[in-house]
Structures are given as C-alpha cells and as structure tokens.
Amino acid sequence: MLNTVAVNLRAIFRDRVFHGIVVVALLFLLIPSVSSLSMRQVTELSITLALSLLSLILLLLSISLGATSLWKDIERRYTYSVLSLPLSRSAYLVGKFVAVALFLLLATLVLGAVACCMIWLASGIYPADRPIVWMNLVLCIAADLLKYVMLVAYAFLFSTVSTSFFLPIFGTISVFLAGNASQQAYDYVHSPLATTLSPVVKQAASVLYYLLPNFSAFNLRINAIYGIPLSMKAVVLPLMYFCIYTTLLVILATVIFTRREMK
Amino acid sequence: MHAIEFDKLSKVFQGKKKVTVNALNSLSLQVDQGEVFGFLGPNGAGKSTSIKILLGLIGSTAGTARIMGVDVTEKTARSQVGFLPENPSFYDFLTGEEYLRFVGKSFNMSAADISVRGSEVLNRLDLWEARKRPIRGYSKGMVQRLGLAQTLIHDPAVYVLDEPMSGLDPIGRALVKDIIRELKERGKTVFFSTHITADVEAVCDRVGVINKGVLLAVDTVSGVLERGVEGYTVRLFKPDGASEECVVAKADLQDFIEKSIAQRCSIERVEPKRKDMEAFFLEMVSPKQTS
Numbered sequence: 001m002l003n004t005v006a007v008n009l010r011a012i013f014r015d016r017v018f019h020g021i022v023v024v025a026l027l028f029l030l031i032p033s034v035s036s037l038s039m040r041q042v043t044e045l046s047i048t049l050a051l052s053l054l055s056l057i058l059l060l061l062s063i064s065l066g067a068t069s070l071w072k073d074i075e076r077r078y079t080y081s082v083l084s085l086p087l088s089r090s091a092y093l094v095g096k097f098v099a100v101a102l103f104l105l106l107a108t109l110v111l112g113a114v115a116c117c118m119i120w121l122a123s124g125i126y127p128a129d130r131p132i133v134w135m136n137l138v139l140c141i142a143a144d145l146l147k148y149v150m151l152v153a154y155a156f157l158f159s160t161v162s163t164s165f166f167l168p169i170f171g172t173i174s175v176f177l178a179g180n181a182s183q184q185a186y187d188y189v190h191s192p193l194a195t196t197l198s199p200v201v202k203q204a205a206s207v208l209y210y211l212l213p214n215f216s217a218f219n220l221r222i223n224a225i226y227g228i229p230l231s232m233k234a235v236v237l238p239l240m241y242f243c244i245y246t247t248l249l250v251i252l253a254t255v256i257f258t259r260r261e262m263k
Numbered sequence: 264m265h266a267i268e269f270d271k272l273s274k275v276f277q278g279k280k281k282v283t284v285n286a287l288n289s290l291s292l293q294v295d296q297g298e299v300f301g302f303l304g305p306n307g308a309g310k311s312t313s314i315k316i317l318l319g320l321i322g323s324t325a326g327t328a329r330i331m332g333v334d335v336t337e338k339t340a341r342s343q344v345g346f347l348p349e350n351p352s353f354y355d356f357l358t359g360e361e362y363l364r365f366v367g368k369s370f371n372m373s374a375a376d377i378s379v380r381g382s383e384v385l386n387r388l389d390l391w392e393a394r395k396r397p398i399r400g401y402s403k404g405m406v407q408r409l410g411l412a413q414t415l416i417h418d419p420a421v422y423v424l425d426e427p428m429s430g431l432d433p434i435g436r437a438l439v440k441d442i443i444r445e446l447k448e449r450g451k452t453v454f455f456s457t458h459i460t461a462d463v464e465a466v467c468d469r470v471g472v473i474n475k476g477v478l479l480a481v482d483t484v485s486g487v488l489e490r491g492v493e494g495y496t497v498r499l500f501k502p503d504g505a506s507e508e509c510v511v512a513k514a515d516l517q518d519f520i521e522k523s524i525a526q527r528c529s530i531e532r533v534e535p536k537r538k539d540m541e542a543f544f545l546e547m548v549s550p551k552q553t554s
Contacts, residue, residue: 014356077352084318085369086342262320
C-alpha cells in the first residue's frame, strides 16, 4: 500500500492543482496589512482571516483532489493497468485516500505555519487586549484538517459509485454545506420555536442529523480568535467522532469499490 | 497444472432498460505451461471480457478461472502474471523509468533487481533514451512498448497480452513477435488476444476462435495449416522445353506426378496450396459467408 501512497502523492505534487494552491497561498502575505484596516481588533481579524483562508484552501483541495483522484484513474483507464497488479482493491483505494489525507496534512502544516507567522506579525504591530493562545490556534487548525479529511472520505465514497465527476464533486459540496448546517438545523427543530413542525419532520431531521457529518463539532474558531480556554472534551470528542465516522466511510467505500466492475 | 484455465465461464452484462448482454457463454479452455496461445475473435467477441475476468477487473456471472492453479478472485493469482491491457494507459505524470519502478515494487522486487531488470527491458523495448521523460510525452507506440516492458520486468511465468500489436509500426510488431518467441523459448506461457490472423500464424502454438461469447474452436496452428491443404501447384517443364504451372487436387497429386513422368516432363516445384489462418478464422466466425 505504501507504494500506492507514494505514487499518488507524486501525482498530487505534479498536478496543476498543487501549483494553483501555492499561488492562492500567497494571499496569506496580505493578512497583516488587510487586518490593519480594522482599527481595534487587528489581531482578532488577522486570526479570522488566516483561519478562513486556510479553511478555504483546504476545502478546495479536498474537493479537487478527493473528488477527482479515483475518477481520473477510471476515466483515463489507469485502473486497468494498476488493478491488474497483485494489489487488492482495498489497498489501492485506502492508499489513494491516505495519499490525499497526507497531502492535506502537509498543506496544513506548511500553510498553518505561514498563517501563524502572519498572525504573529500582525499582533506585533498592533498588540491585542487578550493574548493569543497559540495552542488554541493549533488545535483549531488541526480540527479543521480533520473536518476536511472526513470530507475527502465522502468524496471517495461518491467516487466509488459514480461513473462521472458530477456526483463526487457536487455531492461533496452538498455534504460540506449540509454538514456545516446540520447542528443548527437539529437545534432549531428541537427548540420551542419549532412547535409548528410535524413530528415526522422532526424525526426525519433527527435521522439526517445522525447520518450527515456534523462539522460544527470541529469549529474551534471562537476559542482560537478570543483565546477562550478549551475543555478536554471539546478536543477528544471531535477526534473520536472523526476516527469512527471516517473509518466507516472508508470501509463502505472499499466494500463498494471491491464489487465495482472495471468494464 | 494448467497455466490458465477457464471453466464454464459466463458473463452477462446488465445494460440500460434491463437489457442483458451475454458476453461470454460457458467458456471452457486450458492453456498449458510454456504454450503460446492465440485468442482470436472479431471485435466484441468476448476476448477482452475473458481477459478482464482473468485479471480480476470484472467478476464472472458463472464459472471459474484460474492462473497457475490459483483462483483469479485471489490477488495472489496476479503475482505470476504480466498483463498488457488493450490500448494501455499508464500514470502519465511518471517517467517510463518511474513507472517500471512502481510496477516492480508492486511485485515485491528489490530495488537492485528493479534497477537491473528495468535497464534490460528498457533497452530491449528501445525505450532507454526516453526513460526519464514523462509518459504523457510518449507516442502511442512507445506507450505500447512500455506496456510490454512492464509485463517483462518481474519475469512472470504467465503473460496475458490484450491486442499487443495494436498501435505498433512494422518494426514494433516484429519486435513484439520476437519477444513472444523468446518467451516461448524460455518456457513462459503467453496468452494473447488478437483479431489479426497473421500474428497468430506467426507465433502461436495453439489458437482458440471465439465469437459472440462462444468458443468455436481450439486447435494447433500447425494442425489448422496442415488440414487446410486444398491442393498443390506443380510447375513442370515439358519435353519441348515449355514450362507449365498446374493446380492439382490433393487426391490427384500422385497420379499427376506419375503421368507427368511418363510423359517425360521434368517437375521443377510442388507447392501445397492451402487455406491460411484467415480462411480458417472466417470459416469459423461466418461459415455462411465463406461457403
């Protein structure tokens, strides 16, 4: 499987997407000057901008790499030559997934470091009222990474059942939007404000809430921006949620892909 | 133990609107070790479907297939196979050398072996100069030759080649035929599909003809050619010095020669006039047309 991971990482580094991301990452350099436009909360704004830009880049990477990685192999008929090697379908699929996840990790480490440098520069020029809690910032970035790796698992799942790029790309975008709204929708449906909703709708909302990913669990931005202490529970529970949910998605994708016919 | 074995293999594809296509119908076939077997059939006959099942790319609806005694549903069945797909496509962001390294590692070859064997096959397939160029810059013929190189690198016992000559110029075709002959000399098994009868005639020990998913015939190439003798062309010189070429039926040859000698004619040449592999193939796949 390591062989598959290595060759897929090489594919990503030689892809145009990688070069595009490097160009977009240059926007990080603008953060201190853009943050200075806020006269009062320069540090907070720089953290917000840095985290948002990092999140946007990871989202673009997750969709572009996750949703097209498998599809490209099938579309360009690489699968005929690769899957005829003594390599199990599961090793092939998991290898590809690990390669994308590793690349996201690498991108997060590099861009996260650049983001922290920019935040440090901005805070040095305009000191904040509250000190920056760097650990919160690191945990917030790590949680974002987990969210996007989970999204990649969804993209792979869609790729295993689809014959075109349509479902993997738009399905993944839909899951991203739904995953970010699922907690709010659930809270609303079970709040006193939703008394007019029928029990069937409430039940359906609950089922969807448990089926769809809950990306709100990975949102630690408020803690990072305002230096609000993080509880152990707020870190460990999302991590466990990520491990279980992503594992299930990858297993499901592997089962489907193993049965898929390479016509 | 057979190198390749199909046992009552069937494949039904489900099309749109519940239309079913019988791509393979109870195919039973054995290919012995050390044999070069040509799998001949027109387009859409079921050749590639059989090969895809053999390589685990698609599953069979019924029946089994084995490579060196191992069921093809096991990934270990593929560890003794070098496979060249039809119109091959390889990771084009890699160079030829990198791709061979990837394949070698997939077969658990050591780095040293990959380096040695890689150099050998790249040279043999005339790709040494292009080894550091990305595959996306290769011509169709070069990709086909790289495809053959990646089947050779781990020196497997069984070679499955799907239309190995397609996209190659005459020099490339001759090279592939030479390689197949070399493999035969080294006791390797080669199973290759084609619709070009001359290729089968040139390198195969046995041939199987498939059409519409049904295996119509399996025979030795020499047997087909011998049985195909329809008569003889006899060139003789008459006593007055004039030369003549006569076509003589197979059964009449003996009488004809005796009569000619009695008439003091000298026989210069006797050539068998035979049906070639193409005639045999056409007879199999479209008997009405040929009759």
